[in-house]
Amino acid sequence: MDLSDREARKNEDGNEAKRTRVERSCPVVISDTSTETLESVRRLLSASLPVRISDAFYKQISKGEVISIEARLEDGTMVGQAAWGALKETPGQVYIYSLAVDSRYRREGIGTRLLKEILRRNIQHKDDDSAEADCVAEMCLHVRTDNGDAIEFYTRFGFKNEKLEKNFYARLNPSSAYYLVRPSSSFHSAGHSSN
DSSP states (O other): OOOBTTBOOBOTTSOBOOOOOOOOOOOOEEEEOOTTTHHHHHHHHHHHOSSOOOHHHHHHHHHTSSEEEEEEOTTSOEEEEEEEEEOTTSTTEEEEEEEEEOGGGTTSSHHHHHHHHHHHHTEEOOOTTOSSOOEEOEEEEEEETTOHHHHHHHHHTTOEEEEEETTOSTTSSSOOEEEEEEOOEEGGGGTOOOO
């Protein structure tokens, strides 16, 4: 029996069961961002993130320098977006530039689906002769220090706070960010199963 934070139910002994938060699941289609959908991405990020995203970021997406995916409802409504790319200064490390979900659709599993897709697309395959298993590349990102929900979300996926960067966000208060890192790990420990 699933318990939701909206209702407490009695367990078999007749006692009130402990309330827990259950993430609902919203059916979405994950696809690559195209030049035709870039303006929708811009609108979603403008509405969902507290920072202004530069035009250069959108140019990087259109040129393929940054990989971008989007989550859409069956009716075509864009409800989420994520973007990432390899860091030139740190080979083997992937930086997540954005992961945003429309506020009306949060806590419905969309962010989880987007992050799992990033993990899936960043599997580093080992040689067939290697005894090492395939693994997911090391990943990193910045999160505002006052964004407890995002910190909790990334922690569930193995990200750890590596350092505090003061004045990371020039126009926000607080301006500090945590630099979160998820070490390289086996594909199966990245929230995937072999099913």
